[in-house]
Amino acid sequence: MPSSNTEVVIVGAGAAGLAAGRRLHEAGVPCLILEARARRGGRAWTVVESGLALDLGAGWLHSADRNPWADIASQQGRSIDKTPPPWERPSIEDRFPVADQRDYFRAQRAFDERLEAEADREPDRNAAAFLEPGCRWNALMDAVSTYYSGAELAQLSARDLASYREDNANWRIVGGLGTTIEAHGANLPVELQCTVRRIDHTGRRLTIETTKGNITADRAIVTLPSSLLTQPDLFTPALPDKAAAAAGLPLGLADKMFLSLEGAEEFAENSRVFGSIDRVDTGSYNVRPFGWPMIEAYFGGQLAWRLEEGGDAAFLDYATSELTEFFGASFARRIKLLRLNRWGADPFAQGSYSYATPGNADSRTALAEPVDDRLFFAGEASSLADFSTVHGAFATGVAAADAVIAARKD
Numbered sequence: 001m002p003s004s005n006t007e008v009v010i011v012g013a014g015a016a017g018l019a020a021g022r023r024l025h026e027a028g029v030p031c032l033i034l035e036a037r038a039r040r041g042g043r044a045w046t047v048v049e050s051g052l053a054l055d056l057g058a059g060w061l062h063s064a065d066r067n068p069w070a071d072i073a074s075q076q077g078r079s080i081d082k083t084p085p086p087w088e089r090p091s092i093e094d095r096f097p098v099a100d101q102r103d104y105f106r107a108q109r110a111f112d113e114r115l116e117a118e119a120d121r122e123p124d125r126n127a128a129a130f131l132e133p134g135c136r137w138n139a140l141m142d143a144v145s146t147y148y149s150g151a152e153l154a155q156l157s158a159r160d161l162a163s164y165r166e167d168n169a170n171w172r173i174v175g176g177l178g179t180t181i182e183a184h185g186a187n188l189p190v191e192l193q194c195t196v197r198r199i200d201h202t203g204r205r206l207t208i209e210t211t212k213g214n215i216t217a218d219r220a221i222v223t224l225p226s227s228l229l230t231q232p233d234l235f236t237p238a239l240p241d242k243a244a245a246a247a248g249l250p251l252g253l254a255d256k257m258f259l260s261l262e263g264a265e266e267f268a269e270n271s272r273v274f275g276s277i278d279r280v281d282t283g284s285y286n287v288r289p290f291g292w293p294m295i296e297a298y299f300g301g302q303l304a305w306r307l308e309e310g311g312d313a314a315f316l317d318y319a320t321s322e323l324t325e326f327f328g329a330s331f332a333r334r335i336k337l338l339r340l341n342r343w344g345a346d347p348f349a350q351g352s353y354s355y356a357t358p359g360n361a362d363s364r365t366a367l368a369e370p371v372d373d374r375l376f377f378a379g380e381a382s383s384l385a386d387f388s389t390v391h392g393a394f395a396t397g398v399a400a401a402d403a404v405i406a407a408r409k410d
Contacts, residue, residue, distance in 0.1 A: 004213060004214065004215050004216065005215065005216050005217075006030050006031060006032045006215065006216075006217050007029060007030040007031065007217060007218050007219070008024060008029060008030065008031040008032075008217060008218065008219050008220065008221065008404055009031070009032055009033075009034060009206070009208050009215055009217040009219075009220045009221075010024075010031055010032070010033040010034065010220070010221045010223065011034055011196050011199075011208075011220060011221070011222045011223060011224055012033075012034070012035060012042060012222070012223035012224050012379070013033050013034075013035035013037075013040040013041070013042065013185060013190050013192075014040075014041060014042020014043060014044065014181075014223060014379070014393060015041075015042060015043075015044060015058075015069075015181050015380075015390040015393035015394050015397065016042075016223040016378040016379045016380070016393040016394065016396055016397035016400075017033055017035070017042070017221070017223040017378070017397060018033070018040060018041075018181060018184050018185040018188065018397070019184070019378075019393070019394040019395075019397030019398050019401070020221050020223065020378055020397035020398065020400050020401040021033045021185065021188045021189075021190075021397075021401075022184060022185075022188060023397070023398050023401035023402065023405075024401050024404065024405070025187075025188055025189075027401075027405055029401075029404065029405060029408070031189065032189050032190075032191060032215065032217075033185070033188060033189060033190040033191070034190075034191050034194045034196055034208070034210060034215075035190055035191065035192050035193075035194060036193070036194065036195040036196070036348045037192065037193070037348055038192050038193050039182065039192065040181070040182040040185040040190060040192075041057075041178050041181050041182040041185075042057075042181075042223075042349075043057040043058060043225070043343065043349055043352065043353070044057050044058040044177055044178040044181045044182075044390055045057045045178045045341065046175070046176025046177065046178030046179040046182075047339060049258065049338045049339050050260065050338060052258075052292055052294065052338070053174065053175050053176040053179065054176070054258050054338065054339050055176050055177050055178050055256075056178070056256060056339065056340075056341040057178060057256075057341065057343065057352070058177050058178065058181075058389075058390045059172060059176075059177050059178075059256070060085070060170050060171070060172060060177070061073075061080070061170065061171040061172065061173065061177065061391075062166070062167075062170055062389050062391065063165065063166060063167035063168075063169060063170075063386070063389075063391060064082075064167075064169040064170060064171040065167060065169040066167060066391075067391040068391060068394050068395075069177065069180060069181065069390055069391055069394065070171065072180060072184055073173050073177075073180045076180060076183055078173050078174070078175050078179075078180060079173070079174040079175065080171050080172070080173055080174070081171060081172045081173070081174055081290060082171045083172075083269075083270055084170075084270075085170040085270075086270050086271070086272035086286045086289075087144075087272070088170075089270065089271070089272065091271075091272050091273055091274060092267075092271055092272065092273040092287075094273075094326065095277070095326065096273075096274065096277050100277075103137070104137045104140060104277075107132070107135055107137040107141065108137070108141055108144075110132065111130055111131060111132070111141060114130045115127065115130045115158060115161060115162045116162050118130070118158075119158040119159045119161070119162035119163075120159060120162070123359070124157050124158060124159045124160075124358050124359050124360075124361055125158045125358060126153065126154045126155065126156060126157070126158060126358045127145070127153040127154070127156040127157070127158045127161050128142070128152070128153035128154040128156075129158065130158060131153065136278075137277075139278055139279050139280050140274065140277050140278070140282075141153070142280045143274070143276075143279070143280045143281070143282050143284075143300075143301075144284075145300075145301070146252070146254065146280070146299075146300025146301030146302075146303065146304070147254055147284060147298050147300045148254075148388070149161070149252050149300075149353075149355045149388065150251065150252015150253045150254045150300055150301060150304075150351065150352045150353055150355060150388075151250075151252035151253075151300075151301050151355050152280060152301050152302065155252075155355065155357060156355050156356070156357070156358070157355070157356040157357060157358045157359065157360055157361045158358070159356075159361035160355065160356035160360070160361040160364070160387075161355075161356075163361065163384060163385055164385060164386075164387065164388075165385040165386060172289075172290070174290060177390065181390065191212065193211075193212075194210050194211060194212045195210060195211045195348075196208060196209070196210050196224075196234075197209045197210060197211065197233075198233060198234060198235070198236055199220060199222070199234060199235050199236070199375070200235075200236045201235065201236070201237070201371070201372070201374060201375060202236060202237065205217065205218060206218070206219070206220055206374060206375075208220065218374070219373075219374050219375070219376065219404050219407065220374070220375055220376070221376045221377070221378055221397070221400045221401065221404065222375065222376070222377050222378070223377075223378045223379045223393075223397065223400075224379065225251055225348075225349055225350065225351070225354075225379065225381065226245075226246040226249040226250065226251060226354050226367065226379070226381040227246075227250065227251045227349070227350040227351050228348070228350065229242060229243065229245075229246035229367075230243050230246045230247050235375075239371060239375075241366060242366075242367065242371075242377070244363075244366075245360075245363040245364075245366035245367040246363075246367060246381070248356060248357055248359075248360030248363035249354040249355070249356055249357075249360065249363050249364065249367060249381045250351070250354065250355065250357065251349070251350060251351025251352060251353060251354055251355075252300070252301065252351060252352055252353060252354070252355050253300060253301065253304040253305055253308075253343060253344045253351050253352050254298060254299070254300040254301075254304065254343075254352045254353070255298075255299050255300070255304045255307070255308070255315070255340065255341065255342060255343055255344075255352070256296060256297065256298055256299075256340070256341070257296075257297040257299070257312075257315050257316070257319060257337070257339075257340040258294055258295070258296055258297070258337075258338040258339045258340070259294060259295040259297060259316075259319065259335040259336060259337060259338060260293060260294050260335065260336045260338050261287070261288070261293050261294050261295050261334060261335055262293075262333075262334040262335075263334055264287070264288050264292075264293035264294070265293075267287045267288050268287075268288070269288045269289075269290075269291045270286065270287075270288060270289055270290075270291075271286075271287045271288065272284065272285065272286050272287065273285050273287065273326060275319075275322030275323070275325075275326070276322065280301070280302075280303070281302070281303040282303070282322065283297050283298060283299050283303075283318065283319055283322055284297070284298040285297050285298075285319070285322075285323065286298070294338060295319075295323075295335065297315075297319050299315065299318070303318075304344070305344060308342045308344045308345055311342075312337065312340050312342075315340055316337050319335075320332050320335065323335065353380055353381075353387070353388035353389075354380060354381035354387055354388060355387075355388070364381065364382055364383065364384050364387065365384065367381055367382045368382035368384075368396065370400075370403060373407040373410070374407075376400040376403055376404055377396075377400065378393070378396040378397045378399065378400040379393055379396060379397075380392045380393040380396070382396050383395060383396050
């Protein structure tokens with residue numbers, strides 16, 4: 001442990017924690033970032049397999065034209081790919097004719113318009129209530145919901161979903177978004193493999209109990225995922241309002257699996273295929289991202305939770321079954337598992353990104369509120385309009401750091 005005494009402790013070295021730490025460091029405020037993992041980045045994690053940089057967690061610069069990570073990546077000298085994302089491009093036509101794809105996109109736009117127009121009406125309903133009864137594309141729209149929210153539409157607050165801000169510019173960093181975020185923490189004081197067990201705010205100064213000993217601090221910025229903020233013994237005295245807000249913002253699940261692909265050149269770059277277009281339990285397969293010889297497979301919601309119970313083999317079996325149904329039995333010999341991370345099984349995440357349950361759209365505001373100008377909170381779950389994204393996490397981290405700086409002057 002670099003020091004058992006500091007002015008500000010930041011709990012978590014993900015996008016929010018590193019953004020907060022960088023802001024405090026530049027302002028000359030002594031701080032220490034505590035991270036339970038053996039790496040920086042949190043739910044953004046790039047690994048290199050077969051020479052390819054794979055983002056096992058966050059991978060997209062959503063709303064890229066206003067996303068601070070795009071500027072940071074450029075400053076780091078990284079290559080940014082501005083190719084339109086697969087979900088804005090036609091899918092592979094076999095079994096999903098272009099006319100049907102256009103009809104699906106019309107149904108999706110109509111759903112989005114109904115949601116935007118009516119979601120603010122009382123009471124807050126689940127998002128599935130805005131599906132057109134009997135629409136042939138309802139199952140596919142529900143499947144897509146599991147990719148961007150980590151949960152099916154019936155589990156989502158319509159008001160919260162409608163508040164999400166999307167600026168329709170989605171880019172990727174060739175060397176990995178996780179690598180970019182991790183590098184943003186370079187030269188910051190970070191203690192890895194240091195799990196915070198309790199934050200005691202009884203006394204004049206905070207006592208942060210960790211697996212490496214106790215640390216005293218004047219203030220703390222807590223950037224833990226909402227799934228961990230519900231732990232009953234995390235704060236002393238307890239913070240029941242925070243726990244309740246976090247409980248209304250559970251983490252959904254969206255897992256990615258990367259498969260090498262033999263003979264990939266027969267496919268167009270950044271092409272996509274759904275395992276099925278008429279059921280909720282289906283994977284989405286991005287073929288040749290960046291032109292690389294691989295498939296990036298997405299599984300979300302209840303399907304992903306069930307597959308996690310069976311381990312990596314369950315994901316590979318499911319993907320093989322869907323892909324061979326589409327491309328023929330011989331396709332199984334052309335794919336091999338490169339890498340997969342099960343975020344639900346990760347004890348320091350327990351999911352991928354937050355969604356609000358019906359009736360809990362206001363929980364994001366409650367989660368972000370500071371306590372006694374000593375405990376501050378940040379992370380994607382506390383972002384009102386950019387939740388589930390790393391730029392939302394970044395903005396909340398900077399805001400928390402600015403609030404700490406302002407409190408020091410009072």
